[in-house]
Structure formats: structure tokens, C-alpha cells
Amino acid sequence: MKKSNRLFETIQIFRAARGPLRAEDLAARLEVSVRTVYRDIAALQAMRTPILGEPGIGYVLRRGYDLPPLNFDEEEVEALRVGLGMLSRSGDRSLRRAAARISAKIDALQVPADWLQVSPWGAPEDDPALGCVSISMLRAAVRDERVLRIDYEDGEGQRTTRTIRPIGIVYHINAVLVAAWCELRAGLRHFRTDRIHACTPTGATFPGQGDVFRAVWAEQNRWEGGGEGAS
Known part of the structure; x- marks a missing residue:
């Protein structure tokens, strides 16, 4: 930070x-x-x-050093609360912590709404203690256009080492996918984050290419197919 x-x-x-x-x-x-x-x-x-x-x-x-009131009506505040609550289902620990900080700021200026609850069940948590790769690390690689080397296990249990150029993160209800250009397959692929067993920056970057890859990705609209991941 x-x-x-x-x-x-x-x-x-x-x-x-x-x-x-x-x-x-x-x-x-x-x-x-x-x-x-x-x-x-x-x-x-x-x-x-x-x-x-x-x-x-x-x-x-010291009291008196406060934020100005938020210019949201009641339904807009409730929409924020539900949206922030939904992040607990994303499996992204970093985003969940950020959501908690934002919620605390809203609570400091608005009446708490304990009656408004969101189920926490969703994608598996990216807990390093369980051997999971941090989704925050993957998001940072997308922003910074950094090339990554990952160890990936597909749906049939086969493991491969891939060098990828990550271009997007897709949050499904029960899984999180990283969209990337895969050098092994020479094409766009999707990788479930809970099947990435190791992730290391290569030191290489792909400045300016992210927008081009995302344009192709959006045109192909591959993520609508359910996105089990790589091939």
C-alpha cells in the first residue's frame, strides 16, 4: 500500500x-x-x-474531524450494503477486508442496518494457509500487466506449468476465474483461482497489450460459457 x-x-x-x-x-x-x-x-x-x-x-x-455526510438516499445506502456484503462470497480476502472498511465508514455516518444480511457462502476463500494463491496478487498483475508463471490443475486433475498474461478477473457465484493469454495454448484461456497451486511473477511485463487482449476477450465472450478454465 x-x-x-x-x-x-x-x-x-x-x-x-x-x-x-x-x-x-x-x-x-x-x-x-x-x-x-x-x-x-x-x-x-x-x-x-x-x-x-x-x-x-x-x-x-479528536472529535470534529469528520467526513461530510454521504449524499445517498436510503435505498442507495442499502444497495451499497448489499453489494459490499456480496463481496464476502467472492473468495477474495483482500476485497472482503476492503469491503469491511467501507462498511465501517458507512456505519459511522448512517444508522446500522443489522436486518440487512447477505449469505457468506460462495467461492472458496483464497487462504494462503490452505495453499491458495491470493486473488489480490492476480488483480495486481492485471493492473500492472505483469507476466505470471503458474502451476495449474485442470478439472481432470492434470497439472501443467503455464506462462500467462492476465487481463481480467471474473467473479462467479462458486468460483473466481482469471482470464489470460496463455503462451502454452497460444490463446485466451480462463483459470480457476482455486486450481492455481503456485504463482510467480516472471519479471516480464506486457505494457499496453492488456486493452487489446480485453477487446478480443469481450468479443469472444468466452466467460459466459461457465468458465471451467484452461485447456
Whole structure:
């Protein structure tokens, strides 16, 4: 996470907090070191952000430093809540954490709606402890147009090593697919993320080619076929 984004996110965490936050708590939320949190707090204080700290207690954001009201009507807010809740079914842990942060910001400015629930069952979670490749890593590779080398297992249990140029992510109800140009097959293919057993950046990139590949992908509309994956 870039420092500017991290500083903004730190302020949002303070806004949603109901009490003092320790540096250790912030470090865990932001996935950085405690030393980085201390530096960030100092940077925000230098920018006159009213963060107050007390040894042994933690940090608080002084009242009055608030976001302006969100200009959404009731149904628009409910649509946001349902949409954010649906991300729990995507299997994408990083997006789910982002959704939780956004929901906390909405709750800080709106009346909570505990009666509005979304079933969490959906695609398998991309938990590294279970040997799953992070969907966040795949999304970053699409954005940065980075070539990846993956170990992939197809529906029949056959494993192959592929070099791919990822161009899109498709979230189905029970699976997540990465659309990519596969060098082995010399064509566009879809790979289920829960069948990618290893993923390593090659160091190569394909700048400017992503848009061209996506145009062909959209024309072929291959993802509508259910997308079991590669061949």
C-alpha cells in the first residue's frame, strides 16, 4: 500500500473507532510494522491532523474531524450494503477486508442496518494457509500487466506449468476465474483461482497489450460459457 493511501486509511480507521487505538492494533489492521505506524502518526500530526496519543492507552482522533455526510438516499445506502456484503462470497480476502472498511465508514455516518444480511457462502476463500494463491496478487498483475508463471490443475486433475498474461478477473457465484493469454495454448484461456497451486511473477511485463487482449476477450465472450478454465 502506498504511503498516501495508508495515511488516508489510517484516518478512516480512527474515524470508525469507538475508543483509543494502540499502535499494535493499527499495525495489524494496515499490515505494516509498529515502527511504520509511529512514523505515519508523526507525519499526520505534522500535517495538523488532530491525533492525540497517551502512553499505555493509545491514540485517538479528536472529535470534529469528520467526513461530510454521504449524499445517498436510503435505498442507495442499502444497495451499497448489499453489494459490499456480496463481496464476502467472492473468495477474495483482500476485497472482503476492503469491503469491511467501507462498511465501517458507512456505519459511522448512517444508522446500522443489522436486518440487512447477505449469505457468506460462495467461492472458496483464497487462504494462503490452505495453499491458495491470493486473488489480490492476480488483480495486481492485471493492473500492472505483469507476466505470471503458474502451476495449474485442470478439472481432470492434470497439472501443467503455464506462462500467462492476465487481463481480467471474473467473479462467479462458486468460483473466481482469471482470464489470460496463455503462451502454452497460444490463446485466451480462463483459470480457476482455486486450481492455481503456485504463482510467480516472471519479471516480464506486457505494457499496453492488456486493452487489446480485453477487446478480443469481450468479443469472444468466452466467460459466459461457465468458465471451467484452461485447456
